[in-house]
Amino acid sequence: MVFLSLFLTIIFSPVPAFADSNQKVLVIPVSGEIDNGLSFFLQRQLRRAEKEGFSAVVLEVNSNGGLVNSAQEMKDALLKSKVKTIAFVNGRALSAAALVSIACQNIYMAPGSEMGAATPIMLIGSGVKAAEPKFVSAFEAEFGATAEARNREPALAKAMVNPNHDTIEDLCPKGEILTLTAEKAFKHGYCDQITASITAVLRVASLENAEVENVVPTSSEIIARYLTNPTVSTLLFTIAFWCMVIEFYIPGFGIFGIVSIVCFALFFGGHLFAYMAGFEVMIVFVIGLVLLLLEIFVIPGFGITGISGILCLCYSIIQLYGGFFEAVHAIGYLLLYTTIAVTLIYKFAPKIGLFDKLVLKKEMTAESGYVAVPQDTYSDLIGLQGVTLSICRPSGKAKIGTERYDVVSEGDFIEKGEQIMVKKVDGNKIVIKKLEV
Numbered sequence: 001m002v003f004l005s006l007f008l009t010i011i012f013s014p015v016p017a018f019a020d021s022n023q024k025v026l027v028i029p030v031s032g033e034i035d036n037g038l039s040f041f042l043q044r045q046l047r048r049a050e051k052e053g054f055s056a057v058v059l060e061v062n063s064n065g066g067l068v069n070s071a072q073e074m075k076d077a078l079l080k081s082k083v084k085t086i087a088f089v090n091g092r093a094l095s096a097a098a099l100v101s102i103a104c105q106n107i108y109m110a111p112g113s114e115m116g117a118a119t120p121i122m123l124i125g126s127g128v129k130a131a132e133p134k135f136v137s138a139f140e141a142e143f144g145a146t147a148e149a150r151n152r153e154p155a156l157a158k159a160m161v162n163p164n165h166d167t168i169e170d171l172c173p174k175g176e177i178l179t180l181t182a183e184k185a186f187k188h189g190y191c192d193q194i195t196a197s198i199t200a201v202l203r204v205a206s207l208e209n210a211e212v213e214n215v216v217p218t219s220s221e222i223i224a225r226y227l228t229n230p231t232v233s234t235l236l237f238t239i240a241f242w243c244m245v246i247e248f249y250i251p252g253f254g255i256f257g258i259v260s261i262v263c264f265a266l267f268f269g270g271h272l273f274a275y276m277a278g279f280e281v282m283i284v285f286v287i288g289l290v291l292l293l294l295e296i297f298v299i300p301g302f303g304i305t306g307i308s309g310i311l312c313l314c315y316s317i318i319q320l321y322g323g324f325f326e327a328v329h330a331i332g333y334l335l336l337y338t339t340i341a342v343t344l345i346y347k348f349a350p351k352i353g354l355f356d357k358l359v360l361k362k363e364m365t366a367e368s369g370y371v372a373v374p375q376d377t378y379s380d381l382i383g384l385q386g387v388t389l390s391i392c393r394p395s396g397k398a399k400i401g402t403e404r405y406d407v408v409s410e411g412d413f414i415e416k417g418e419q420i421m422v423k424k425v426d427g428n429k430i431v432i433k434k435l436e437v
Contacts, residue, residue, distance in 0.1 A: 023055040023210035034066030034096040037225025039073045056084040065095025078103040109182035116160040116179035227270025238337040240264040288312025
């Protein structure tokens with residue numbers, strides 16, 4: 001009887017705690033700005049959690065928001081994930097971070113935390129303006145659909161985006177954006193429980209005996225996230241572009257060319273590493289840049305080459321920055337940086353030896369033997385005919401009578417060998433026009 005009693009006790013006794021040791025939990029930090037680098041990092045970790053059989057993924061959220069398109073990518077990945085997803089709001093989950101949190105299956109909040117305030121804005125240059133109503137409406141619907149997918153009241157999620165809602169009793173009056181404290185979120189179903197730490201979250205979720213792995217971005221991901229920051233990437237692009245333009249005006253290959261190549265490499269390298277753009281976008285960008293440079297330095301006037309170059313550049317920039325509004329923001333910063341750079345160059349270039357090849361410092365005085373060309377030197381050429389000896393775009397050479405002269409057209413492109421006539425003379429500038437046959 002003693003052995004029978006012992007056997008029955010072993011069979012029917014509860015499973016000991018160490019039986020859960022096969023459970024694994026991945027803790028992912030979602031902090032700072034919600035950007036493309038963070039989106040790539042989260043998506044990679046979710047794929048890894050599925051592949052390696054993790055029991056749950058916990059997002060430790062403390063963010064004031066960020067880029068809408070990045071938040072949407074993170075939301076989509078969380079809704080599609082086959083692994084249990086938990087958001088632990090440890091501070092703030094505002095704006096885009098609120099959407100990420102709502103997309104998780106469970107939400108826990110630390111005391112004093114808050115979630116909401118998600119009205120989208122547009123960044124134009126260095127300023128901020130309210131997003132267009134259609135964009136607000138689309139973002140509002142996305143919040144509502146995400147909440148509904150996780151069995152939460154969609155009206156509260158929509159109120160976080162659009163102030164044009166009915167008064168929500170004990171929460172938010174009409175005309176104001178909803179922000180939930182931990183206590184209010186718990187009361188209205190947007191927080192499963194108020195907990196003080198990740199350890200408490202795991203205990204409530206019955207994962208206290210799971211093996212916990214805290215992941216952090218690799219050094220490469222941190223660098224890529226920094227390089228793809230809209231402000232940093234736009235600064236890199238501006239420096240690279242203008243250093244390349246300056247290099248074209250300076251004979252040989254020097255420091256400006258090296259700086260341009262390095263900045264372009266960092267600009268594209270960060271976006272390629274973060275999977276924000278493929279090689280095809282970089283190829284389109286290079287094609288656009290080449291076409292634009294040909295239009296500026298080789299082909300006269302402004303036509304299909306320049307237009308095609310601008311279109312290619314615009315398309316690639318929109319693809320790189322993930323959307324039209326983000327691209328406009330980047331271009332606004334580009335113009336701002338360019339204005340600052342031009343102002344600084346204008347003020348300090350004459351004093352810096354690096355710019356000696358671009359700036360004429362030598363004074364050509366009469367005492368040094370320099371003599372100005374008399375105003376009427378070529379006045380006798382007015383009305384005479386000749387033939388162009390080179391392409392005029394608009395400057396070139398022409399033979400008038402028996403002499404060769406440096407001439408300039410009125411702005412039109414004149415081929416070599418065309419019959420021309422001197423229209424006017426301005427100092428030493430001989431202005432010609434093409435004769436119509």
